[in-house]
Structures are given as structure tokens and as C-alpha cells.
Amino acid sequence: MQTRPAVQLDPRAIAAALGGTARGNQISAPAPGHSKRDRSLRVLLDPTAPEGFIVHPLAGEDPIEMRDYVRTRAGLPDWEPEHAAKPQPTAHLRLVKKAEPPKAFSDWHLTSRGFSHVATYDYTSADGEVLFEVLRYEHPTQPKSFLQRRPDGDGGYLSGRGEPLLYRLHELATNTDDPVFAVEGEKDADRLASLGYLATTVPNGSWPEDLTALSGRKVYVLADNDAAGDKKAKTALQNLQGIAVVARIDLPGLPPKGDVSDWLDAGHTVEELESICSSAPPIAANDNDPLPAAPLSIFEWPVSRFVGEPPAVDYLVDGVIPLGVPGMVSAMGDTGKSFALLELHRRVAFGQGTFAPDVFGGKVTAIGTSVMITSEDDAGEVHRRISALDAKAERFGPAGQKMIVVPLPSAGGARAFWRDDKKKGLIETDDFLRICDQLRTINDLRLVTFDPLASFAHLALNEDPAAGQFVCTSLSRLATETGATVLVAHHMRKTQKPIENLGDARDAIRGSTALVDGLRLAYAMWPADEARAKRVCKSLGQEYVANKVVLGGVVKANGPAKRMVSTLVRNEFGLLIDRTSGIGAAAPAQDDLLGALIVAVEAAAASGHPFTRTGATGLYAMRDRLPTELRDVSRHRLEGLAATAIESGRIQLCLATGTTAKWLDVPGGQFAIGLGEFRKGAAR
Structure with a gap:
């Protein structure tokens, strides 16, 4: 041979x-x-x-x-x-078979066994010419079966088909504006088409190379509720990456092995389907080239779509840090924010006891997986800190898999997540997109932290508002897609005079205002001035040392949040412990109480149950509706705070009924502009 x-x-x-x-x-x-x-x-x-x-x-x-x-x-x-080497005529070598001629179509092998032909699905060219057909056969006791055939040019059919095509391609080519549903089978595509939608599938799961008809379009991939459906949905998403703006839809309440037709047969409406699809986030592209944005239709958002009770706010830290939002924890150097964030991650992953002190101003209420990526601490430092926090060695049990801490100095070094590309402008890097892909696979993800922001954002955050807004938008999308709170650790600049209130703390955060304004929440931490720190140590019976006492609080929130200053004291390991409760020397400052009062007045008016300054509906008489830090304030001081807020224009006296302006609201509130309505029922 x-x-x-x-x-x-x-x-x-x-x-x-x-x-x-x-x-x-x-x-x-x-x-x-x-x-x-x-x-x-x-x-x-x-x-x-x-x-x-x-x-x-x-x-x-x-x-x-x-x-x-x-x-x-x-x-x-x-x-x-x-x-090519020619094989020798030896007995043990098989001869290469010649290509067989096409066979005439026959379904005798199915019909002879009791199968019935129930449907024919035409696959056409963009011009409407039938290129091949898929035939559906059903049997009383056996699984359904499919055959394919193509015209022979003489009025008959040959078995098989040519290259795969998108089903209902002619309609896709005719209507290039509407979104498209990609489903598992022709039956579902026809069902959706009968309801006025564009829908497609592929023959026997075979995707064509030419997907021009879907280029740049919005495509909703409707997954069947079984392993095969999951696999085919993933294949569809993979084939459409970089071609269309694609979102995977797993219909709620779908029975096992069910499809969209079953879902509609169960009584669900097309309005429900549209609502689910319109709120589904697009799957991020694997490549760094952004997908074309879906066209915005203002007519999809009438207020009539908001039916029933509004959803309650879910919190990561009760009353302080909402769940599923982008936020920031900002502090001056050597304050201890990284250690405090690590403790927050531990409580999210491991849970916390009933009598555990607050962390970041409240109790952790969302338990699940937490992921912290730090570019400052190496594996040795993380090991030391985890050992100090985890005295009961819980990390060696099942909960240890729920807390992920990535020390980049020991994992290949720091890397950019956002940078300015000379050709493309501001971009999310491949490293960031890979991290996002991994985070989206965690079903119970509750908290993600990048520490510190400056190591990951290779942008001019201090000078360029567009850079700050770009990072905030990126973080917001990640929070929306994962349902987790996404925090970045950031720095505050040193100030010439001590920080006295939350407003001063917000002003001390580094970067353009777009960075703070673009996030849903900002929590600041700063060292207490020496006099206040000594009073705190004395009340606790501890020796005063520099930088032992730190203050913290929410300096920006887009929703309800506790606007109070927490007092944090370092323990023997350097971890900040919340000691606010019971420390008279650390009682909230005047400006902090004033801020809390304004938030309470605004919320009460918005709910249709506004306060008055005095009387039966006055602040003191209704103090059980006020934040915790205001409930123990004396009547004289509480009404004095209201007077101060009215004099400064931060609260207004409004006319609603009668001739006396007595109802409290903030400037621009519903009662302040004359549109307020009193609501029946108990105030919340």
C-alpha cells in the first residue's frame, strides 16, 4: 500500500x-x-x-x-x-458509494403504521416561491413525526430539502419594522401569525447562514418548557448574536413541555405576552460591537398599563439600600469601606442573626449569592479579612459557595471594565462583558461590588460628565439584568473643614456630579471630628484613638431611604461596627433630622395623608408615622424643625380645604401645586 x-x-x-x-x-x-x-x-x-x-x-x-x-x-x-492516494484493491477496504439520485417523496412508512398527515408548512423564498415543505404527522399513541419534501418541477415532490430557510420568510421580507417571535416549531409560528404578529422558526432546528431578514431587528426567542426547548432557545440566541437585538422569553406559568400555543390556550392574553416581551432585557452581545437599539414607541407606555397595586420596594439592607439598583459606597482613604463591604457580602451570603448590629444603617434582608471583585487586596489580605469575619468557619459549609471574592492582584492583575477607545469612543471592555455573562448565570445573585471604581474605569471621571453617565448606565443595565444590587467603591476628597452633615458628605465625593446623579443610591463614610469621636468612645467606655469612629449615611437616593447618620466604631480587627443605637453623644445632628423630616413630609403628602405642623394631624400627634430618628424628638423641637424648613422654603404650607394654608408639602409636590387629593383609609 x-x-x-x-x-x-x-x-x-x-x-x-x-x-x-x-x-x-x-x-x-x-x-x-x-x-x-x-x-x-x-x-x-x-x-x-x-x-x-x-x-x-x-x-x-x-x-x-x-x-x-x-x-x-x-x-x-x-x-x-x-x-490523493488511491486505495489498493484489498478485501478489507470499503468502496466509496456514489451519490444516490434523488428519490420521489413517499410517506407510506408512516401512513401504513397509522400516522395521519395533519399539516403542511411551506418554506418560501423572500419572493414567496415555495422551495420546500415540512409535513406534520400525528399518531393516536406515538410521538408526532415530520417529513420534508421539495417540488420536482413536474408537479410532484422529491424527498428532503435544500438549504435551510427561515419559516415565513416572505412575511419577514415584506414587513421589516415589527418585532419577530422566534419559536421552536411551525405550529407556534402559525398561531402567532394568526394573531397578527411576525413569527418564524427553522426546519428541524437547522439555522440558515443567511439571516439578513432578521438583521438589526428586535427578536423575542420564546422557549418551550423542557430540556429540548432550552437547548433550542440557546442555539437561537447564539445564532442571532451580533445580528439582531434578541431577548429570551420564558413564559410564566408554562406547563412542563408546554409552548406558547399551550400558554395562550390556558387563557393568557396577547396583552400579557406583549407586556412580558417589552420588559425583557436584551441578551448582551458576545462581541464588543453594540447591537442596534430597538426603536422606541411612546404609544407602548400609556399609564393604563400600570394595573393593580404598585410593587413594593425590595431592599438589600432594610430601609437603606434597595435591591436591584446601581449604587456607590464612597469614603475617604483609610476609612475601612472595603472591610465593611466585605462584611456586607458575608451577611448576604451567610445570613445574619436576629441581634446582629446594623450594617450600612440597617438589617440585611436579601440572602443569596454575592460577588466582590477587588483590585486592591491580594489573596493573602482577603484570606486574613475573611478569617477575622468568619469566626465560626461558615465558609467551609454550603454557604461558602455563595460568597465569591475575586482578588485581582492574585488573579492575573487589575483590568479595565470601561475605557475610551480612539475609534469607538466610550466602551465596555471584553473583560467586563465576560464578567456580566457569568453574573447573569447566577439565579440567586443579590450583590455585586467593584472595588474601587477608579481601578476599573479608565476614563476621565473627574472631568467628563459623559464618562460618569456612561459608567452609571452600564451599572444600571447590569443591575436590571441580574436583579442584584451593584455597588462601586469610590473615594471622597479631603475637606478643609470637618463634614457636619449628609449634604457636606455628598459634596465631598470625587468626580463630576454626573457620577452621583446617575446612580440610584450613594452611601458616604467619613471620620468623625475629634470632639465627637471622643464623646462616642467615652459613652462606650473605650479608649479613644484617631480614626476609631466613623460616620456614615445615605447622601443620595432615588426612593425612600433612611436619611440619618450612623455611628460606626472599629473593633479589634478594624471592622466598623454600627453603634448608633444608645449612643447619646452620637445623636443625629440638626441637619440630619431636618433632612429626615423633609423626606417624611414629602412621602406623607404623596400618599394623600399630609401632615400639618400642629394639631390632631400635626407632626407630633402623628409621630408614629415618622422615621425612627424623629419619633423620640420632643414636641417643641419637632415643631421647631418644621418652622426652620418652612422658613428656608424646603417645606411649604399649602391650601387644600377651607381658607387656611396648613397642609405640609415640599415645593413641586401635589399639594404644593394645588392638585393634591386626600385618600381614604389609614396612612402608611
Whole structure:
């Protein structure tokens, strides 16, 4: 027998040509038309194989086409049949079969066994010409079956089909504006089309290379509720990456093995379907090129869509840090914010006891997985801090898998998540997009922290408002997609005079105002002045040392939040412990109480149960409706605070009934502009 000459190929060179990676003589690379991170094309370099390599397409591509693709990308010589070694006529070698001629279509093998032909689905060109058909067969006791056939040009049919196509392609080509539903089967596509929607699928799960009809469009992938449906939905998302703005939809209440037709048959409405789809976040592209934005329709947002009771605010830290929002924890250097954040992560992952002191001004109420990525502390420092926090060694139990701390100095070094590209402008980097992809796979994710922001944002945050807004928008999208609170640790600048209230603390946060304004929450921490710190230490019976006492509080919130200053005292490990309760020397300052009063007045008026300054509906008489820090304030001081707020214009006396302006509201509130309405029922 003639021996085939060995072909030696360089795995690194082949991997680079294919945009993949090499491990030994095995190469993993993206298949044609797939994203840069796809690894569904495997190439094995074998000197004894024809041309020196063997291909393994894992996504269903034709192996011969994939050989041509590898040969072309790697710059290898074209395959020449006459150079191929001819097999010798030995008995143990099989002869190569010739291509069989096309067969006439027949469904006798199904109908003879009791199957009935129940539906025919035409696959047409963009011009409406039928190129092949999919036929559906059902049986009383056996699973459904499908056959494919194509016209033979003489009025009959041949078995099989040509290249795959998008189902209902003619309609997609005719209407290029409406969103498209991608479903698992033709039956569901026809059901949605009968309701006036654009819908498509692919024959037998085979996606065509030409997806021009979906380019730049909004596509909702409706997943069936079984393992096969999940797999096909993931395949659809993979094929549509970088082509369309795609969102996966898992319909609520879908029975096992159910599809959208079953969901509609159960009584769900198209209005529900539209609402679910319109609120679904798009799947982030694997590539760094942004997907085209879906067109905005103002007519999709009439107030009539907001039906029933509004959703309650869910908190990560009760009354302080909401769940599922982007926020910031800002502090001066050497304050201890990183250690405090680590303790917050521990409580989210491990839970906390009933009598545990507050953290960041409240009790942790959301338990689940937490992820902290720090670019300042190495593995050794994280180990020391975790050991100090986890005295009961809970990290070695199941809860230890719920708390993830990534020390970048020990994990390949710091890296940029946001930067300014000379060609593309402000971008999210591939590193950030990979992290986001991983975070979205965590079902019970509750908290994500990047510490500190400056290490991850290689942008001019201090000078450029656009840079700050870009980062905030990125964090907001991540919080929305994961449902987790996403915090960044940030720095405050040193001030010439001590910080006296929450307003001073907010002004001391570094960066343009766009950075704070663009986030839903900002929590600040700063050292107490020496006199206040000594009073706190004395009341606790502890020795005063510099930087032992730290103050903290919410300096910006887009919703209800406790506007009070917490007093934090370092323990023997350097962890800040909330000692606000019972420390008379650390009672809230005047400005903090005033801020809390204004928030309470605003909330009461918005609820239709406004306060008056005095009387039966006055602040003191109704003090059980006030925040905790105001309930123990004397009547004289409480009414004095209201007078101060009225004099400064931060609270207004409003006319609602009668001729006396007595109802309290903030400027611009409903009662302040004359539109306030009193609501029946108990005030909340």
C-alpha cells in the first residue's frame, strides 16, 4: 500500500488564523457566522490524516465545508483529488458509494403504521416561491413525526430539502419594522401569525447562514418548557448574536413541555405576552460591537398599563439600600469601606442573626449569592479579612459557595471594565462583558461590588460628565439584568473643614456630579471630628484613638431611604461596627433630622395623608408615622424643625380645604401645586 506522507502543521498558527485557541494539537475556534467567543469548531492536527488535520463541527455544520473553511483561513494548499492516494484493491477496504439520485417523496412508512398527515408548512423564498415543505404527522399513541419534501418541477415532490430557510420568510421580507417571535416549531409560528404578529422558526432546528431578514431587528426567542426547548432557545440566541437585538422569553406559568400555543390556550392574553416581551432585557452581545437599539414607541407606555397595586420596594439592607439598583459606597482613604463591604457580602451570603448590629444603617434582608471583585487586596489580605469575619468557619459549609471574592492582584492583575477607545469612543471592555455573562448565570445573585471604581474605569471621571453617565448606565443595565444590587467603591476628597452633615458628605465625593446623579443610591463614610469621636468612645467606655469612629449615611437616593447618620466604631480587627443605637453623644445632628423630616413630609403628602405642623394631624400627634430618628424628638423641637424648613422654603404650607394654608408639602409636590387629593383609609 502507498504510504501517505506526514503533514506537520503549527497548532498556534492554525489557531491564530481561525481566531481560536490551541491546547497541544487540539484547536477550539468559532464556527463560521458565530460569535468570537464561540468554540463549536474543533480541529485536531494529525500528521497522518489527509492534509494533516481532522475537523469536528459541534454545531451541525457540514464537515466538508468546514475543511474548506479551515483550509482557506489557514492559507493551506487547495485539495487536489488527483494527488490523493488511491486505495489498493484489498478485501478489507470499503468502496466509496456514489451519490444516490434523488428519490420521489413517499410517506407510506408512516401512513401504513397509522400516522395521519395533519399539516403542511411551506418554506418560501423572500419572493414567496415555495422551495420546500415540512409535513406534520400525528399518531393516536406515538410521538408526532415530520417529513420534508421539495417540488420536482413536474408537479410532484422529491424527498428532503435544500438549504435551510427561515419559516415565513416572505412575511419577514415584506414587513421589516415589527418585532419577530422566534419559536421552536411551525405550529407556534402559525398561531402567532394568526394573531397578527411576525413569527418564524427553522426546519428541524437547522439555522440558515443567511439571516439578513432578521438583521438589526428586535427578536423575542420564546422557549418551550423542557430540556429540548432550552437547548433550542440557546442555539437561537447564539445564532442571532451580533445580528439582531434578541431577548429570551420564558413564559410564566408554562406547563412542563408546554409552548406558547399551550400558554395562550390556558387563557393568557396577547396583552400579557406583549407586556412580558417589552420588559425583557436584551441578551448582551458576545462581541464588543453594540447591537442596534430597538426603536422606541411612546404609544407602548400609556399609564393604563400600570394595573393593580404598585410593587413594593425590595431592599438589600432594610430601609437603606434597595435591591436591584446601581449604587456607590464612597469614603475617604483609610476609612475601612472595603472591610465593611466585605462584611456586607458575608451577611448576604451567610445570613445574619436576629441581634446582629446594623450594617450600612440597617438589617440585611436579601440572602443569596454575592460577588466582590477587588483590585486592591491580594489573596493573602482577603484570606486574613475573611478569617477575622468568619469566626465560626461558615465558609467551609454550603454557604461558602455563595460568597465569591475575586482578588485581582492574585488573579492575573487589575483590568479595565470601561475605557475610551480612539475609534469607538466610550466602551465596555471584553473583560467586563465576560464578567456580566457569568453574573447573569447566577439565579440567586443579590450583590455585586467593584472595588474601587477608579481601578476599573479608565476614563476621565473627574472631568467628563459623559464618562460618569456612561459608567452609571452600564451599572444600571447590569443591575436590571441580574436583579442584584451593584455597588462601586469610590473615594471622597479631603475637606478643609470637618463634614457636619449628609449634604457636606455628598459634596465631598470625587468626580463630576454626573457620577452621583446617575446612580440610584450613594452611601458616604467619613471620620468623625475629634470632639465627637471622643464623646462616642467615652459613652462606650473605650479608649479613644484617631480614626476609631466613623460616620456614615445615605447622601443620595432615588426612593425612600433612611436619611440619618450612623455611628460606626472599629473593633479589634478594624471592622466598623454600627453603634448608633444608645449612643447619646452620637445623636443625629440638626441637619440630619431636618433632612429626615423633609423626606417624611414629602412621602406623607404623596400618599394623600399630609401632615400639618400642629394639631390632631400635626407632626407630633402623628409621630408614629415618622422615621425612627424623629419619633423620640420632643414636641417643641419637632415643631421647631418644621418652622426652620418652612422658613428656608424646603417645606411649604399649602391650601387644600377651607381658607387656611396648613397642609405640609415640599415645593413641586401635589399639594404644593394645588392638585393634591386626600385618600381614604389609614396612612402608611
